[in-house]
Amino acid sequence: MSGEFHDGVVKALSNEALRGHLRRAMDSLIEKRLAVFPDSDELESLRHRCMGIRANALSKLPDLLVHLEARCEEQGIRVHWAETTAEANSIVLEILRSHRVERLVKGKSMVSEEMGLNHALEAEGIECLESDLGEFIIQLAGETPSHIVMPALHKSKQEIAELFHEKFPDIPYSDDVDELTAVARGILREKFMQADAGLSGVNFLVAETGTLCLVENEGNGRMSTTVPPLHIAVTGIEKVVERLTDVPPLLSLLTRSATGQPITTYFNMINGPRQPGEKDGPQEVHLVLLDNGRSRIFADEELQATLRCIRCGACINHCPVYTRLGGHAYGTVYPGPIGSILEPQKEGLERLGELAEASTLCGACGEVCPVRIPIPKLLNRLRWEGVRHDGSGETAGQGKRRKQSQALAWKGWSTLASHPALYRTAVKSASRFRRLLPQQLGPWTHVRKAPEIAEKPLRELAEEEGFSHE
Amino acid sequence: MRLLQREGLRVIFPRNQTCCGQPAYNGGYRDEARRVAAAQLDLFPQSYPIVVPSGSCAGMMKHHYPDLFAGTPWQVQANDVADRVWELTGFLTEVLDLQLKDLGEPVRVAMHTSCSARREMGVANAAEALLGQLQGVELVEQDHKSECCGFGGTFAVKQPEISAAMVGDKTESLRRTGAELVTSQDCGCLMNIGGAFEKQGDGPKTCHIAELLWERTRER
Amino acid sequence: MSDARSHILQRLRAVGRAEESELARPVASHPWSREEKLQRFTECMSAVRADVHLTNEREWCNDLQQILMTKGARNLVYAPATPHGQILQSGLSSGDIELIPYDQEIEQWKSRLFDETDASITSCHGAIAETGSLILWPDETEPRLLSLVPPVHCVLLQADQIYSTFAEAVENQGWAEDIPTNALLISGPSKSADIAQVLAYGVHGPKSLVVLVLR
Known part of the structure; x- marks a missing residue:
């Protein structure tokens, strides 16, 4: 990793255009967020409440998952469990095969990125089309998301215009955003109609009611989960909350922290497949619950706070390191501060422990986190986990970053x-x-x-x- | 120290003080940090306030000592020390309610509040309030004021390229204000920013806020 | 598969955890009057380029017809089994706008719905003032895609059904006890800022959202 990350850093820093572009994008996101929190007391009490909601859910996690499963099954949602991404991929593949699916249309899902689902399915001959505009763009470019909320954030308007021109030579060149959007709309509407199945992520799972909640602006999430006859949702086991009344405060904090919107255009709550008499909606809904290291993170009382995350990306938007590098330099699915605590724990400190060191611990991330994850403190903790040699603790790759020369130097200093x-x-x-x-x-x-x-x-x-x- | 003494305080400088332990703590070497930090705990036996002229050292002692010593024989002592720690500018404004009379020449000053002072110690406005009292000081504000300068202790060594990009942007912002002097309450930031200005050749001078306040208000 | 389930749960259960104390769950609200709620709702909707028209039970049909004509819509998809559907059948006077009933399963007429419809109309289950959101509970009479596929989506909203906050609506309407297969909040026309952070409307869903507030 060390060399990989360093190469990514050098490459990102030498791209002047990218640096200017990132700075402007981050400045505008910071400003927008600030504008929707005019009352800092309201913000702090909402953060406190949402931290409590997420901590409460984690404190009851196994019970809530069992309850959720029961509620979902009652309503006709089939629930699957996967310990690893490979397992999750094969579950999805099996469902698709049993329905003879050839074309899959996808709503935005970071967990599917984590699974490397597109590659896994394409290898089996299933067309996997990203329908979120940003995801569509990066899929065209053969890239990965550089931000968890705005996946094509690193691309300028001109780059996207050139990409569209290259991929769709029949359509006249334009760098007008409305025209580019219209091109994507035209192509993707056809795909929604033709798709045999839709796949999405989930923003919140509600145990009490067995509800899958999806947050989006474009409508592609609704299309993917409503038009095709089959809907598969993939998500991490930590996404569950206890009650429906937990959702309004979380939603409010999520959209305001992420993009400075009071609310997104669509908030979609799914409680089951098409019922008798209904004229649309999928005939079948499946939910895949993925662990992939989360239960290991769960085992450590302090590091468990990592799992409170609601994926708003505010920590990323406020991070001075991300602002210099962009998402690709990290070389991980989740970039920025949240990635730097989550990824080393998921993938092991040996490979990704360096990410915890790539921070000045300036605290900007912790200051804006809507569920008050003490990110700097956890970064510090992971640095310790990387070099400690007492063999206790749960973190993967513990002690693997200890170098004898460094340890001796600190010893001498002390x-x-x-x-x-x-x-x-x-x-x-x-x-x-x-x-x-x-x-x-x-x-x-x-x-x-x-x-x-x-x-x-x-x-x-x-x-x-x-x-x-x- | 002179400033505090002038305000009628008895200032004690424990001669056995070395380092708060932060470098090792942030490097992940907690045992080594604890060893050094433990050596500081005995230096403050009386219930006097402990004033620290550097935001990050203050943050270490106030917020990380309790964690570092939790479950050890030093726990009670560490919590007691932590409770008494003040960052200098916070102490000057909140406890002393310091009133200043400026005797210096007019000067344009930019203030860089360190991240630890701003976010850990919660004294984002204390230094500006003090500078605001100085009539000859024109306080100018840099863009991206609350952003980190890129020092971050071992970060500057372990991730030199990112650190260089950050301090490059920070010095650029500070330069644009036209400030003749850049001040901060944190020695780490000043070493980083000042070192970069010196390497670039021309640029504002840097000095610690304590020195600036003293030099501008002392009777000669 | 069931192995994964038991392994995951086993690992989670192995972690001893003190019960979190019961959270205080205040329902966020605002002391807004009916007029203030309507005003706030209208402001929020306008901020995201939705059109809000004040009308009443007698005139909404005519108003709708005017709006559709200005928008150049030649047809309107509707749910024939709804009360407003009945009114439309007799009330929409102009022959310029063809009424298309959504009365068959989507598989039967997918391409027509996607390619040939200009506008749609639905009722709603109330609205939220704080964020400018419509609550929709699609069901067998009023399908889900009515509010998503046609480029112009018109919604009838009773003025006295505007709640201050989402939390208030969830509580007062008893969502937890009786949640529908699909519940939606719609807060404006479809939009995206994925290209260079420039806001563009009508990405996948409706390009235009029209709210007819009945007083």
């Missing part, structure tokens, strides 16, 4: 700094011999001058001025 006399001697020598110290300090001095060491340590000055020191 000896020095826990023995005041020794420390004073060291500081004093640094002052006396400061002219002899190197002026080039590795990468630090590529863009900065080396810090100058004072002629006299502060302690000596304080003593000279007669400050008491007992």
